Amino acid sequence: MKQSALTRFVVVLLQSSCWLVGSNPLVAQTDSPDPTNLVVAIHGRASFKRQGWTKYAAIVFGTGLQEGDLLDLGESSSAKVVCSDLTLHDVPMGIGAIPCPTSRVALQRQDGSLIRATRGWPNDGSSPILLSPRKTKLLSPYPTIRWTPVKGATTYHVSIRGLHFSWTSDSTIATTLVYSDKTPRLKPGLEPGGDYKVTVVADGRGISDEPGFGLGFSIIGTKEKDIVFQERRQIEHFNLPDGPTRFLIAHLYANHGLNAEAIDLLEEISQTFKVAAAKRLQGDLYMKVGLPRQAEAAYLASLDLSKSENDGGGQMLDRKALAYIYEQIVGNREAAYRQLEETLNLARDLGDDLTASQAARRLAELKALSPKFRVAETKTESGARTPLPH
Secondary structure (H helix, E strand, C coil), X not given: CCCCCCCECCCCEEEXXXXXXXXXXXXXXXXXCCEEEEEEEEECCEEEECCCXXXXXXXXXXXXXXXXXXEEECCCCEEEEECCCCCXXXXXXXXXXXXXXXXXXXXXXXXXXXXXXXXXXXXXXXCCCEEECCCEEECCCCCEEEECCCCCCCEEEEEXXXXXXXXXXXXXXXXXXXXXXXXXXXXXXXXXXXXXXXXXXXXXXXXXXXXXXXXXXXXCCHHHHHHHHHHHHHHHCCCCCHHHHHHHHHHHHHHCCCHHHHHHHHHHHCCCCCCHHHHHHHHHHHHHCCCHHHHHXXXXXXXXXXXXXXXXXXXXXXXXXXXXXXXXXXXXXXXXXXXXXXXXXXXXXXXXXXXXXXXXXXXXXXXXXXXXXXXXXXXXXXXXXXXCCC
């Protein structure tokens, strides 16, 4: 969806806290996600300034605002905000605060750079990687199982295991299979609250059985399912265009731990609704379920879209997440260094002294670990910077 001077729909993530400081000052995890308030429609001109910044930045789809930020709504402009309690509010013209009450939180912040993901399952392509369902709850008791292909494989043996439950099926060539309760070998069906895990074996050799806890899935309980449906109806009653509506529903699903269905929904809308916020949320969710390589691809796509939207704040979020993936998970410090350099430049452009100081400190730490990074700051004879691996 392209913005125009007359009308554009904007979903603005309004986040109520700054980056937390951990062992890596740019990356930390919070167990209490912050409430998210979303501007869903805007006519005219709008910008925002974060507490601690010295400059205003343009608002685009997915711009993150937080408590203490200022909204600047231009003359003859208007905007509406869906607050974290799923109520709708108008934004007053001029400079002012976020018009959201402090009450129950139905929408929460998702940020992959705040997630401490572990290194991905070592894989040379000889074993499938389970993509879904993993680390998730599900609304449907009939999950769609997806995995990565293995070169040369002709048959995949798929299993779901749980307490007193076992189901198996074979798939030829295809890397997607829908669980069905009509399978003759079926035992008692998938029950709400039960814990299950999927494994995929390629031609009897490569297996998707990753080590670690919490890699399975469960079916959401009836009470929580009713709450999800009620909150989804509230979103649908806003009568927004299809893209923003489904983006909000995906965000809602993520807040309830329905990671697989949120990712699937974002995959669907990304075909026509090409905005950075949707790809960034997808990256955050891939980090949440322990798929950093898939998250990397989503963040790179979000970064490209953020550039086209001229969204400096969004670019900082993408580069921060990428720096973490490259350093902490992939082990490519040079690529992390490049992302941190760009984060520093963006922070300086916005007058964000806190982010700039954090990025500069981490760059200095990387230099201390590897003196070769100093080479990255030298100029080549042509005047261009020495390139770093991406």
